Amino acid sequence: EVQLVESGGGLVQPRGSLRLSCVxxxxxxxxYWMSWVxxxxxxxxxxxxxxxxxxxxxxxxxxxxxxFTISRDNAKNSLYLQMNSLRAEDTAVYYCARVxxxxxxxxxxxxxxxxxxx
Amino acid sequence: DIQMTQSPxxxxxSVGDRVTITCRASQDINNYLAWFQQKPGKAPKxxxxxxxxxxxxxxxxxxxxxxxxxxxxxxxxxxPEDFATYYCQQYNSYPLTFGGGTKVEIK
Numbered sequence: 001e002v003q004l005v006e007s008g009g010g011l012v013q014p015r016g017s018l019r020l021s022c023v024x025x026x027x028x029x030x031x032y033w034m035s036w037v038x039x040x041x042x043x044x045x046x047x048x049x050x051x052x053x054x055x056x057x058x059x060x061x062x063x064x065x066x067x068f069t070i071s072r073d074n075a076k077n078s079l080y081l082q083m084n085s086l087r088a089e090d091t092a093v094y095y096c097a098r099v100x101x102x103x104x105x106x107x108x109x110x111x112x113x114x115x116x117x118x
Numbered sequence: 119d120i121q122m123t124q125s126p127x128x129x130x131x132s133v134g135d136r137v138t139i140t141c142r143a144s145q146d147i148n149n150y151l152a153w154f155q156q157k158p159g160k161a162p163k164x165x166x167x168x169x170x171x172x173x174x175x176x177x178x179x180x181x182x183x184x185x186x187x188x189x190x191x192x193x194x195x196x197x198p199e200d201f202a203t204y205y206c207q208q209y210n211s212y213p214l215t216f217g218g219g220t221k222v223e224i225k
Binding site for chain 1: 119150152154156161162163164167168173205207209212213214215216217218219
């Protein structure tokens with residue numbers, strides 16, 4: 001059974017930093033693109049970032065470029081999102097997602113809440 | 119960036135109704151269109167990819183159609199467990215973008 005479990009969310013002050021983690025199990029983690037998607041309270045889904053299986057290609061939504069970094073450790077079946085210079089508008093539930101071969105998301109984690117507030 | 123426009127933003131329907139949700143892309147997305155279902159307080163669930171292919175385990179009452187810029191999600195006979203918010207997403211080009219969502223409520 002495919003499982004994705006996020007951790008690392010919490011309350012952080014504006015301009016602070018946070019690192020999210022996602023551990024995958026039940027599949028060959030190193031073979032899949034992986035992605036982060038977020039959802040602000042009461043709002044819709046917003047794609048954040050994606051990373052190639054070997055970590056050699058990454059893409060970001062413009063609003064997080066230069067502040068967020070997606071990375072992975074295939075030996076630990078883990079995906080990360082380093083978030084710096086956080087803003088109130090980054091407050092959201094962050095979902096880890098597995099990307100199927102054609103580029104679509106097929107599995108989602110349960111999400112971790114990040115709250116940016118003083 | 120490709121803009122995804124869903125309509126309606128909400129709808130009320132009864133159990134047994136046939137429901138259709140529309141998603142329009144601002145440019146041709148080569149059928150790289152997915153649909154997701156999300157219930158309150160839960161993670162999204164993947165329903166359809168490549169505009170019309172059902173994800174594994176998704177019941178056949180869900181169907182997707184369309185091409186180019188115009189797509190639809192149809193639920194053939196609405197059941198209580200189908201009341202949720204539905205999102206479309208294009209994955210033809212970065213940044214990947216979602217529609218604003220369609221909330222399906224009980225009439």
